[in-house]
Structure formats: C-alpha cells, structure tokens
Amino acid sequence: MMETMALANESPEEAGLGLRERSRLERLRRIRAAAEELFNERGYEQTTTKEVAERAGVGEATLFRYVTTKHELLLLTIGENMNQAIDSIEAADLHTAPSSRTAADYIARVYAVFEERAKFFGADPENVTSYLHYGFRAGSQLGAQSVAQGDRIINLVSSILDSAADSGFFSPDVESRVVAQNCNGTYIHEVLRSPVRQFSADDFWERLQKRLSVQIEPLFTP
Template identity: 35%
Template sequence: MTTPGRRERNKQEKHARILAAASALFDEHGYAGVTTQQVADRADVAAGTLFRYAATKPELLLMVTNARVAQALETGREAAGREDDPARAVLALVAPLLEESRASAENTAFYQREVVFGADGPYRTEALALVDGFVTAIAGLLEKAWARSHPRTEAPDPSAAADAVFASLHVAILSAARPDLAVDPLADLLATQVALVVRGYLTTPRPARKGATP
C-alpha cells in the first residue's frame, strides 16, 4: 500500500478538521444556526480553504450527513446479518438510519431536501449512491429470504419491494421531524410496513415469462 505524500496528508487532515467542526456545530446549533465562517473558525482554516472542500453550506451538510448515513448503512448490514427472520433483518438494516435521523431531525430535513432538490455536486452524488446502497442491500436480503423459502424457484425481481421499504423509511424520517408525532409509534408503524412488504414479496407468485406455455 502506497503511503500518501505530505500534500495528500495535509489535505486529509484539513478535510477531517472541517468535517469534525461542521458536524459539531450542526449538532450544537442546528443547520440553520451555523455559518460557513463559524465552521472555518472552528476548523482553524481560512474561508477560502473551506470552500475548496465544500463550496457551499449545503455541501457541508451533505459532507457531514453522508458520513453518518454511510456508518448507519454499515451498522445496519452487520445487524441484519445476525437476524434469521427476513422482516426483522430488513428492519435491522434500516433502523440505524431512522435512529440517526431522529437524533438530528431538523438537520435531516434540510439534508433530505438537498438530496432530492439540491444542486449537483460530488457530495450529492455520494448521497444518491448511499440511497442506492440501502435499496440494493434491502433487495439482497429479500432475494436471500426468497431462496430460503422457495429453494427451487428463481427469485422475482426485488426492486419494487426494496423501493417500497425505502419509501416507508423516507416517510418515517420526515415524520420524525414533526413535534406532534410520537417517535415510538413511527418506529412501530415502520416495522409493520416492512413486515407487510416482506410478506407480500415472499408470497406473490412470480410473473410468467413472456411466451411461456400456461
């Protein structure tokens, strides 16, 4: 493995300081209450240096939250691997992201807006790739569950079911930002929705192939 040179190490160190500073400030004051100058001051870098790593405040939010979403995905994959029941496995996969979103509901709402409607850039591209990562992981769990329950039958395409699970998670995340909605019922509702989707996938007959003899 090649050891990074001094210039690359300096870049990595500045990136880490900026990430840590933005993360702490967003947690302390909320996204709306933080300025890029505050992040630069906390990270001990010039404003111009900050903008080389994240050109805008929304990019700073994407940078911070992407790191947390990536960790939630990794934690969820590990938790899902310890579950034998398919619905519990899928729920274990997505639960860390819901928990992370609850912890900073206001910031998450801004993040969701940037992912869906924000300007194109490397951090938004990364965020969309993380969404794909969750959907792909859900689909993999569904295919694995199908193989267990239908060992002699090819699994149907799990894409629609995986999208449905992630859509339910997305709604739960947005709902968690509403103060009038209790958190535990949201988690219970998500668990019910996941169970319904998984059961539907595992009990829906595969569509007949075109040209197949009835």
C-alpha cells in the first residue's frame, strides 16, 4: 500500500520508468527518509542499519542492496542536504553580486557564504560533524563528495575575491584561491574542534567570523 500511494505521486520523469525501477526509487526514498529521521532523533553514531531498515519498512538485506555501509547513509542524507544548501548559497551570491560597490560589500559576500554554512552546521551539529569526519578517510565515497562540495565553496569565494581585485579592493599580490582554501579549512576545523572543546553550536558563527576576519579583512583596501 505504501509503495502504491507513493507511485501515484511520482514525478513526470518517473512516470516513464518501469514498475520495477519506480519501486526501487521509492524504496531508496524511504531508506533515505528513515535514515534522516533517525539521525535527527538519535544521531549518526547511535543509529544502526537495522533500525533504518525497520523504519523504512524493508529488510536489512534489502537496505544493503542500496547502500553498502552506514557511512553511505550519511552520503544519502547529510550529503544531499549539503548539496542543496550550497545550491542556495551560490544562488544568493549570484543575486547579491551586481550590488557590490565597496570593499565592505565584497567582504560581506564572503561572510554570507560562511554564515550560511554555519547555519547548516548549527541545525544538525552532530551529524554534520560525523559527515565531515568520515569524509576525510582515504578512499571514502563521502570523501569524494565532501571534496567536491568544498571545491564549490572555494571556487565561489575565490571568484568573489577575484572580482574584488578587479575592482581594486583586494590585494593583487595575494592568490585568491589560497585565501579561499584557508577560509574553507578554517570552517572545517571549527566544525571538527567544536565537540572536542565542547563549544556550543549557538555561537559557532561568532567564533568562525572572528577567525575569518583576520584572514580576509587585512587583504582589502577601502
């Protein structure tokens, strides 16, 4: 009954697929939704694949036809949410870019990128930390996605700094991409050290902005 109801609400793209493929996609959606719910309720570390399978209404053996490890459930949940968050960050900057007139405008755009990343972390600190932590493991599928996401942020910040340099506000002697890499690295470090230091997620952005300001603002001219 659950799959029948879901198939009735399928997208136009899915309507052209065979029943078996549509059923497969629906199971995958249920697995992803179950994982996200349980991660939010209990945290990634405390959730088991058996619990995810039960919540999704499938057997654990069926779950492992879609993901090979619990880490891949992070890929399905946090990874996809992070992609959507970066989509929104890029769209927001595209909207703001034409109004950049001063050094302060460019600096504000860089801060806006990382403030949104801070909000993403603050909404789900435990699971975002797990996602980044496992993403650094060699050969990890999470790692490949996490690197690609980091590159998107680095490219965006680098482009903002390049535009500032073209307008005469950013030091021409400094490589914008290196600055962007350092800023992204600072964000990752702040995420990973927060639970170790028992820092509150509530003031994450305040801590991060202080660290970013000493890297960015001295490189700008009025």
